[in-house]
Amino acid sequence: MTDAPVIGVLALQGDVREHLIALAAADAVARPVRRPEELAELDGLVLPGGESTTISKLAVLFGVMEPLRARVAAGMPVYGTCAGMIMLADKILDPRSGQETIGGIDMIVRRNAFGRQNESFEAAVDVKGIEGDPVEGVFIRAPWVESVGAGAEVLAEHAGHVVAVRQGNVLATSFHPELTGDHRVHSLFVDMVRANRTAESL
Numbered sequence: 001m002t003d004a005p006v007i008g009v010l011a012l013q014g015d016v017r018e019h020l021i022a023l024a025a026a027d028a029v030a031r032p033v034r035r036p037e038e039l040a041e042l043d044g045l046v047l048p049g050g051e052s053t054t055i056s057k058l059a060v061l062f063g064v065m066e067p068l069r070a071r072v073a074a075g076m077p078v079y080g081t082c083a084g085m086i087m088l089a090d091k092i093l094d095p096r097s098g099q100e101t102i103g104g105i106d107m108i109v110r111r112n113a114f115g116r117q118n119e120s121f122e123a124a125v126d127v128k129g130i131e132g133d134p135v136e137g138v139f140i141r142a143p144w145v146e147s148v149g150a151g152a153e154v155l156a157e158h159a160g161h162v163v164a165v166r167q168g169n170v171l172a173t174s175f176h177p178e179l180t181g182d183h184r185v186h187s188l189f190v191d192m193v194r195a196n197r198t199a200e201s202l
């Protein structure tokens with residue numbers, strides 16, 4: 001497809017490859033990015049799961065933290081899974097020392113809220129905007145959203161906790177759709193990117 005949107009996956013640490021595959025399956029041109037100048041060419045960006053403290057430190061080290069904040073503030077669509085969700089929270093309840101976020105969603109997240117690695121689990125999650133069967137949510141040392149501000153829309157909950165949120169062009173899930181082979185959440189994001197590109201060209 002010639003008009004496919006170009007979507008980067010921040011490739012500092014985490015499950016970059018799985019997102020590249022899921023985005024390609026959702027008809028985007030997907031590429032790993034880690035340098036500030038690479039951000040300029042993107043229609044959208046995914047922040048993978050991994051370790052948010054490591055991603056935060058590497059983003060500062062690679063000089064992309066400020067450029068990322070600027071692009072998100074300027075309206076570039078971004079989707080974060082798990083550690084990526086933490087990176088998109090305006091506030092972390094329990095940050096490690098020196099841990100920073102890009103921000104973009106008026107919410108407070110709690111890291112590792114669903115437990116440790118060996119307490120990882122899968123659960124069916126109903127996500128607003130996704131038709132058909134519930135999404136298979138893979139939760140790995142997942143955060144939950146402790147509270148959301150007025151501007152943020154809750155898209156899904158699990159066990160009484162918010163696990164998917166959207167605010168404008170910023171989307172975040174506690175779980176990992178990139179690990180399931182079900183590309184509907186990535187398709188939802190690609191649609192957000194397409195809509196934003198159309199709006200910008202008007």
Ligand SMILES: NC(=O)CC[C@H](N)C(=O)O
Binds near residue numbers: 048049142143
């Ligand atoms: N699977 C994940 O992305 C885990 C997130 C991790 N607990 C963090 O704080 O970044």
